[in-house]
Each structure stands twice: as structure tokens, then as C-alpha cells.
Amino acid sequence: MKLHDTLSRTVRDLRPRDGRTFRFYCCGPTVYGPAHIGNFRTFVLQDVFRRTIELSGVPTRHVRNLTDVDDKTIRDSQAAGQTLVEFTRHWTERFHEDCAKLNLLPPHEEPGAVGHIPQQIALIEALMEKGHAYRSEDGSVYYKVSSFGEYGKLSHLDRRELRLGAAVADDEYEKDSVADFALWKARKPEDGDNWWDSPWGPGRPGWHLECSAMCREYLGETFDLHSGGVDLIFPHHENEIAQSEAATGHPMADHWFHLTHLLVDGGKMSKSLGNFHTLDQIEAAGFTGNDLRYALISAHYRQPLNFVARDKEGKESFPSLAGARQALERIAKFDAALRERFETQQGTVADSTGYDQLRALPEADRGAFAPAFEALLNDLNTPDALGRVFSAIREGKPAELSPDEALREWRGLRFVMEALGLRVPEPDRESAEIPEAVRALAEKRWAARAAKDWATADSLRAELGELGWEMKDGREGYELAPKG
RNA sequence: GGCGGGAUAGCCAAGUGGUAAGGCCGAGGUCUGCAAAACCUCUAUCGCGGGUUCGAUUCCCGCUCCCGCCUCCA
Structure with a gap:
């Protein structure tokens, strides 16, 4: 398939470098509270990406981390009177529940920073040895940005510009340069019990380090693709590149896949604006994870998606989700009409179209829905794919199909739905208890x-x-x- | 100031150098006691001003707005 690459700023072909398995890493959530729908836009699109690769016949190895130690997790665990591990476990479970409701395939590996302290220390040691890092007075270790000539290649920011921005709020006078960033943070009183021993003294790893260390651990020095929200391009991914490539001398990833942010009612989502939405809230309003998933993939991943939460009167009625639900309902009805054509004569074959069975579905057997999958292969164009699904539905005349034809069309539809990760809802569901x-x-x-x-x-x-x-x-x- | 993304019908949103997919909502119609469903039909000259071209929404220049990043953030 073809996908836009942030490093080269072009749409490029994707190929597993080992010729067999496509290995990729996604930056996951910081587990200190419920993930919001903006986070899920990223995770859902990454999931469609993975499904597209797999359904096109290439197995994947998908690694997504959990950030389970940072200022926020430490602060909030203390406020909750829990240990860091208890606290992050709770929010990890909650995250997994939401993921399941959104039909996200679990990653093959889901490592956390706390479980990989030795790997992170080893990486710092390698950087120290090569002169890319230095220890400060207080026992912190910083990455020396000036030692890595290619710094800025991903975000296209040069050091002069970086300095302007960074100089404003910086209070870490331990650093040689304001652009330098922490690899290891010396223990502070407010960290409580959350510290580990290291060759440079007690402390905890810096944020960027975990991803570099875990990428290396699970995917090797160079892997196929690295992904995250656009906000991670700088500084997070820029810093990961600096760490990993300085330590190994090899490119970190062949391809960089970044997802544009979700907007809510035309603006940024924030708690203070009261437009911060979680899956819980959406379910409370009567919508499903499936409805949300549809809404989240209804725009191209490199375009801002405007999630409309309020109607014209300003009431929070989720028009985007209402539209998604109606659209899914139409798909479900077409699906049922196809099934009616063949089930009476050939029995129920619903069980033969699970995700794994469909991986082997040849292109010729996707019927009128083959073009919809093609749209996904073209830079993951989910809205185009949805448009083609409905075009096929509009053209399709289930009543005029033979049972074999209906079965083929049905498998084609299910194939595309699996690629998009959308469930076909039951058309006759009764959504509430009847008094x-x-x-x-x-x-x-x-x-x-x-x-x-x-x-x-x-x-x-x-x-x-x-x-x-x-x-x-x-x-x-x-x-x-x-x-x- | 630097980097980047936008501006397409009431809303959401694709796309192409030759007069613009799809979804939602709305309207009209067919059908069925009514209603619903289903099906059919209808609703845009693509932010503004120039330029290139036989021809631009699509390429170039300028402008106006909007958003993101440059500090934690999917």
C-alpha cells in the first residue's frame, strides 16, 4: 500500500524490510485518566492501517507502548493515594475496555516504561559512551542535541528556531543548552517512591527514552514504521530519532505515519471549553463505540476532522454520531438483504467471515466492494472507501442476485467492513426496554x-x-x- | 517570527487540468389502510484577487480568515 511519510513529506510505498512481516510502533497513551476521542481518532486510524496491511496479505508485528511513569501519573497516583503501579493498572484496564468497544485489535506487544528500566539505562550508557549525553550536577542526564547533526530532520525545525521557542519557559538551568532534553531525571522529593537506581544516581527515565528503548527491544534497530499524533512530531519523535540513531548508527524507522488532530465543533478539545469527550459520555448519550469509530474514520487521516458535538441550538446531541448511526444502519440493511438471498438455500455462513478467515479472501471474490478496499491501499483514504461502499450499495440489487452472487457480494462487504473495523449492527435491534x-x-x-x-x-x-x-x-x- | 494543515452544498466529507464521490438532514415521488421501511428524484460553479492554459475547484503568485506545532499533549 501507499502511505504518506512525514520524513520525506511524500506518499511512498510500504514494504516490510524483512520481506515478510510489517513491523511498526505506535506511541500509546499516558495512563492517568480516560482517553478522549481525539486519542482514539489516532488509535482507530492506526488500527485501520494495520487491518489494511494484514488483509492485503502481509502479517504485522504491532507494538504500542503505555506511558506509565511521568509527572502526571506520579502526581495523580499520589493524589489518589495509590501506588504508581496500582494507579496505572486501573487506567490501563479502562483503556483496554474502551479499545475493545472501538473494535481495536490488541497490539502484539504493549510494553510500559516501568517494566523496561534496564533497557533504558543501557541506551543512556550507549549514548554516554559515544558522547551524545552528559550528566549534570544534580544527577540528571541530558541528551546533547548539538552532537547529532541531523537533529530537526523530521520536524524541519532548525536549532535557531528551537532556541527561540524553548527559551521562554525553561527553568532547567542544569542543561548546557536549552534544546537539550532529559534522558534521566534525578530523583526529586515529590517523586516519592517512584525512583530507580542508575549509574548516575537514583531517578527516573525521561519521556522520550522509553519509546527508543522499547522500539529497539521489540522491533530492532531499524523497523518499518513509527506512528503517532502530529503533536508528537516535535519534540517527541525528533528526540527519539536523535536517541536511537545516535546510539545505533542506523535509521530508526523507514516510514513515519502521523495523524492529524480531531477538532470538536471547529476548535481544539479542552476541558476548560467543556468539549472534552470520552467514550463513557458518548455511551451515556445512547451511542456505541461502533458509531464513534465510524465518525472517526469519516475524514482522511491527514485532514482535521470536525467532530460535531453540538447542534444548531447548542445542545450536546452529537450530530456526527447520529449521522454515523444512520449510515451504519443502512449498511446493515443491505447486509441483511444480501444474506436473505443465500441463507435459505445455503444455510448460515456468517461464521465463515471472521477477520482471520477473510484475510485469505482473493480480490476477485470481493465483488462490488473491491474498489472500496483499493481506496484504503491509496494512502489510507477511509472517506473514499466509505463513499465507495455506499456507491456499491446504491448500485447493488440484492433481489436480482443469484444466491452465489449474493454470497460473494456479502463476503466483499464484510471484507471491507473488517478492514475498516466496523461492526455490522443488527438491523432490528431494540435499543431500549419497552415498558x-x-x-x-x-x-x-x-x-x-x-x-x-x-x-x-x-x-x-x-x-x-x-x-x-x-x-x-x-x-x-x-x-x-x-x-x- | 519559524514549521505545517485547512477554506468544497444546511452539516460532515472525497476528488480531478476538461465544468464536482459519498454520508447525514431536508424536499418531492412510487409503494404499503395511516405511519415506518425500501426504492427513485432534487439541492454546490469548489474563500478572495490575479496569472499560466484551448480550458482550473484542481498548477503558480498575492490576499483574507481558521487550526495545529515550536512548552506537557493522540
Whole structure:
């Protein structure tokens, strides 16, 4: 497939350098609170990326870290009266629950900084040996940016510019240069019990170091792709490159994949603006992780995506999610119409279309949905892929297909849905509990309708409406749905 | 100031040097007692001003706004 590369600023072909497995690293969350939907935009797109690679026939090795020691995790664990490990375990579990609801494939490895202190120390030692790092008075160790000639190649910032920006808020006068960054942070009283021994004294690793060390540990000196949100380009990934490449003398990654941020109602999401959203909140509003996933992939990953949370009246009703739900519903209905064509004669084959079975689905067997997958191979164009799914649906006439044709189209649809990681919802789901009184009214109306007593039927329909329920007549029965 | 991304119908959002996918919402229609569903149809000259070109939304220049990064951040 083709994908944009931040380092070269071009769209380039992706190939596993070992010719077999595509090995990539994604910067994961800092586990000190619930992840927000902006974080999930990144993780969801990375997941679509992985699925696209795998479904095109290339196995992957996916590593995503958990940042489990930094200022925030230490501060908040202390405030919660928990050990750092207890605290981060709790938020890690919560993160995993959210990931499952969003249908994210678990990474093959999910290492944390705390579990890789020796590897990080070893990396610092290598940098010290080669003259890329120095110890300060207080026992911290800093990376000497001026020692790495290529510093700035990813973010295209030169040192002069860096200095201007960094000079403002910097209070770390231990450093030789304001551009230098901490590899090892000397123990401070407020760190409490959260410190480790090192050749330079007690302390804890700097943020950028963990990724360099764990990339090396799980993927080797050079691997295929490194990914994260655009905000990580500088300084995080720039610093990772400086650390890793200075230590090994080899390029860190062949490809850099960065994801543009989500906007909420046209602006940046922040707690102070009251537009900071988590999956919990979205579920409380009656939407699912699947709805959110659809909304998050509805724009190209290099474009800002405007998540609309408030309607024209300023009410928080999540128009973006309502649209996503309707769109998914249409897909589900088309899916059901296809199944109807072949299931009666060939039995149920739903079990034969899990993610793993579909990995082997040949292109010729993807029917009208083959072009949608092609869109993903072209720089992961998820909105184009969705557009092509609906074009195929519009063109498709399930009623005119033979059972074999319907089965092929259905597998094609499921294949693309798996690539996008979207679940096909049950079309006839009943989203809320139906009160006894409502059920009784509905039964009465159904009887009146059967007796062609239209007047009674209509007045009962109105009565149900006042209770907030809508009755949908079918050929063989009715459905009740909450109005709205 | 530096680096980068935007500006496409009511909303969301693709795309192309030859007069613009798709989704949501809305309107009209077919159908079914009604309603719903389904299906069909309809809704944009692509921020502004120049330039290149037979022809630009798509390339170039300038401008105006918006957003991100340059300090922790997906």
C-alpha cells in the first residue's frame, strides 16, 4: 500500500524490510485518566492501517507502548493515594475496555516504561559512551542535541528556531543548552517512591527514552514504521530519532505515519471549553463505540476532522454520531438483504467471515466492494472507501442476485467492513426496554389493525406517540422504537 | 517570527487540468389502510484577487480568515 511519510513529506510505498512481516510502533497513551476521542481518532486510524496491511496479505508485528511513569501519573497516583503501579493498572484496564468497544485489535506487544528500566539505562550508557549525553550536577542526564547533526530532520525545525521557542519557559538551568532534553531525571522529593537506581544516581527515565528503548527491544534497530499524533512530531519523535540513531548508527524507522488532530465543533478539545469527550459520555448519550469509530474514520487521516458535538441550538446531541448511526444502519440493511438471498438455500455462513478467515479472501471474490478496499491501499483514504461502499450499495440489487452472487457480494462487504473495523449492527435491534404499558397498547393496536378498525388503530398510534414510542408495522409483526 | 494543515452544498466529507464521490438532514415521488421501511428524484460553479492554459475547484503568485506545532499533549 501507499502511505504518506512525514520524513520525506511524500506518499511512498510500504514494504516490510524483512520481506515478510510489517513491523511498526505506535506511541500509546499516558495512563492517568480516560482517553478522549481525539486519542482514539489516532488509535482507530492506526488500527485501520494495520487491518489494511494484514488483509492485503502481509502479517504485522504491532507494538504500542503505555506511558506509565511521568509527572502526571506520579502526581495523580499520589493524589489518589495509590501506588504508581496500582494507579496505572486501573487506567490501563479502562483503556483496554474502551479499545475493545472501538473494535481495536490488541497490539502484539504493549510494553510500559516501568517494566523496561534496564533497557533504558543501557541506551543512556550507549549514548554516554559515544558522547551524545552528559550528566549534570544534580544527577540528571541530558541528551546533547548539538552532537547529532541531523537533529530537526523530521520536524524541519532548525536549532535557531528551537532556541527561540524553548527559551521562554525553561527553568532547567542544569542543561548546557536549552534544546537539550532529559534522558534521566534525578530523583526529586515529590517523586516519592517512584525512583530507580542508575549509574548516575537514583531517578527516573525521561519521556522520550522509553519509546527508543522499547522500539529497539521489540522491533530492532531499524523497523518499518513509527506512528503517532502530529503533536508528537516535535519534540517527541525528533528526540527519539536523535536517541536511537545516535546510539545505533542506523535509521530508526523507514516510514513515519502521523495523524492529524480531531477538532470538536471547529476548535481544539479542552476541558476548560467543556468539549472534552470520552467514550463513557458518548455511551451515556445512547451511542456505541461502533458509531464513534465510524465518525472517526469519516475524514482522511491527514485532514482535521470536525467532530460535531453540538447542534444548531447548542445542545450536546452529537450530530456526527447520529449521522454515523444512520449510515451504519443502512449498511446493515443491505447486509441483511444480501444474506436473505443465500441463507435459505445455503444455510448460515456468517461464521465463515471472521477477520482471520477473510484475510485469505482473493480480490476477485470481493465483488462490488473491491474498489472500496483499493481506496484504503491509496494512502489510507477511509472517506473514499466509505463513499465507495455506499456507491456499491446504491448500485447493488440484492433481489436480482443469484444466491452465489449474493454470497460473494456479502463476503466483499464484510471484507471491507473488517478492514475498516466496523461492526455490522443488527438491523432490528431494540435499543431500549419497552415498558409493560407500551407493550399492551401496541398489542391492542395490532389487534385493531388486524380487524381493519383503522380509527382505533390510529388513536392508539397517537397514544403511543405521546408516550414517546413509535410503532412500525411489518408484514408479520411490529417493532417498537423510542421516538426521536 | 519559524514549521505545517485547512477554506468544497444546511452539516460532515472525497476528488480531478476538461465544468464536482459519498454520508447525514431536508424536499418531492412510487409503494404499503395511516405511519415506518425500501426504492427513485432534487439541492454546490469548489474563500478572495490575479496569472499560466484551448480550458482550473484542481498548477503558480498575492490576499483574507481558521487550526495545529515550536512548552506537557493522540
